Amino acid sequence: MADGTVKQTNPFSGTTVWTIPGRANRPITPTGPEPQPIDPEASGAYCPFCEKRYLETPPERMRSVAGVWRYALPAPEVVAGPADVRVIPNLFQILAYSYWHENYGYEVPPPGLRHAEAYLADPLGRDHVCAIARTHALAGGLTEEEWDALGSNEQADRGRSFFGSCHDLVIPRRHFADGAMLTTDLAGSGALTPDEHAEYTRVTLDAAAALYTGNVYAAHVAIFQNWLRPAGASFDHLHKQLVAIDEIGVSMREEIRRVRRNPWLYNDFGVAYPRAEGLVVAENEHAIAIAGYGHRYPSLEVYSRSAAPSPWQMSPAEVRGWSDLLHACHVVSGAEVPCNEEWHYRPPGVEVSMPLRVVVKWRISTLAGFEGGTKIHVNTIDPWTMRERAVAALREARAAGRVADMALGDDCPAEPLRYVI
Numbered sequence: 001m002a003d004g005t006v007k008q009t010n011p012f013s014g015t016t017v018w019t020i021p022g023r024a025n026r027p028i029t030p031t032g033p034e035p036q037p038i039d040p041e042a043s044g045a046y047c048p049f050c051e052k053r054y055l056e057t058p059p060e061r062m063r064s065v066a067g068v069w070r071y072a073l074p075a076p077e078v079v080a081g082p083a084d085v086r087v088i089p090n091l092f093q094i095l096a097y098s099y100w101h102e103n104y105g106y107e108v109p110p111p112g113l114r115h116a117e118a119y120l121a122d123p124l125g126r127d128h129v130c131a132i133a134r135t136h137a138l139a140g141g142l143t144e145e146e147w148d149a150l151g152s153n154e155q156a157d158r159g160r161s162f163f164g165s166c167h168d169l170v171i172p173r174r175h176f177a178d179g180a181m182l183t184t185d186l187a188g189s190g191a192l193t194p195d196e197h198a199e200y201t202r203v204t205l206d207a208a209a210a211l212y213t214g215n216v217y218a219a220h221v222a223i224f225q226n227w228l229r230p231a232g233a234s235f236d237h238l239h240k241q242l243v244a245i246d247e248i249g250v251s252m253r254e255e256i257r258r259v260r261r262n263p264w265l266y267n268d269f270g271v272a273y274p275r276a277e278g279l280v281v282a283e284n285e286h287a288i289a290i291a292g293y294g295h296r297y298p299s300l301e302v303y304s305r306s307a308a309p310s311p312w313q314m315s316p317a318e319v320r321g322w323s324d325l326l327h328a329c330h331v332v333s334g335a336e337v338p339c340n341e342e343w344h345y346r347p348p349g350v351e352v353s354m355p356l357r358v359v360v361k362w363r364i365s366t367l368a369g370f371e372g373g374t375k376i377h378v379n380t381i382d383p384w385t386m387r388e389r390a391v392a393a394l395r396e397a398r399a400a401g402r403v404a405d406m407a408l409g410d411d412c413p414a415e416p417l418r419y420v421i
């Protein structure tokens with residue numbers, strides 16, 4: 001508009017967002033706790049996701065060490081050394097085993113049963129499973145007396161459901177960045193090297209595919225990353241969540257309706273429109289990153305160019321290219337900005353084609369009454385300002401070798417996505 005107000009509509013969800021001039025250039029100030037010196041005594045044990053506290057979370061499903069993947073290790077091998085990336089069941093699941101079991105007759109799948117037998121046959125493993133089941137039971141309202149009154153077999157049996165988990169976490173090794181001195185020097189996604197971020201991505205895709213394989217009642221596996229408490233994270237240790245759900249989410253159903261009307265939606269609004277509006281941030285052979293528009297928070301989006309029908313069917317080079325641009329978006333954000341990373345992809349069984357795309361949202365403002373009453377969201381940074389910030393930050397990061405090689409800003413050819421219509 002004439003005064004500089006930008007009114008945006010999200011092409012996939014219809015979300016309406018306004019950016020009001022004058023509010024856009026406020027600096028982003030960290031909102032977290034004051035930095036404190038890191039306690040060297042606590043090294044490796046800052047939180048339950050850290051390497052010396054592996055037995056405080058449910059039994060590990062898989063790990064990657066130096067690029068080698070190991071599945072269903074017994075407890076002594078789990079605690080014998082740190083993993084670069086681990087997949088573990090979430091202790092407090094959004095949809096617990098009982099949801100799937102009681103509503104659908106879901107049972108722990110055969111690989112989970114074998115994992116449970118072997119894990120419980122080892123004394124350390126059995127103690128671990130009982131301790132986790134106890135933590136879970138007491139949080140669920142059981143008293144210590146009631147727990148102690150259960151026999152040891154009943155206690156172990158209650159932990160077996162974790163071997164059929166439908167809500168997993170993917171956790172890289174570091175809590176703090178290498179050489180960190182202060183508690184704010186956290187190892188966010190942008191603190192990883194491009195190689196480490198690619199491995200984190202590969203393991204996430206493998207874990208998502210495993211949830212679909214293990215649970216035939218899963219209509220969708222939601223994949224997301226909450227970074228820092230204002231974005232919903234319980235721990236300051238980097239992790240992604242994968243949650244199997246039995247229906248396709250509300251926003252995805254709306255998106256599917258729009259894709260049926262326009263199968264070229266993603267090329268029109270993920271590539272062509274951002275190119276015309278000067279919103280392309282970065283690009284490589286396999287992916288394109290743009291400054292997002294029509295989001296209630298300042299956002300960066302990365303589209304995969306891959307034609308693969310599901311993300312875990314992408315080629316290694318396609319995964320790497322997409323991961324490199326997602327990593328770059330986190331380098332732009334920095335470790336002090338709370339953010340959500342939301343993955344969008346075609347749920348298996350849906351007949352429309354969709355490319356894998358991810359939205360990184362900076363959670364630097366709070367929804368208020370204006371938004372609640374009007375469903376019009378006020379975003380503090382307009383897409384062009386976001387694009388300029390991102391391109392400037394990535395020029396520096398690329399020169400310093402902190403991100404993989406990629407084209408930036410106006411150098412991007414903005415080539416079409418290849419998803420098959």
Ligand SMILES: [Zn+2]
Pocket residue numbers: 045046047048049050174175236237
């Ligand atoms: Zn930690």
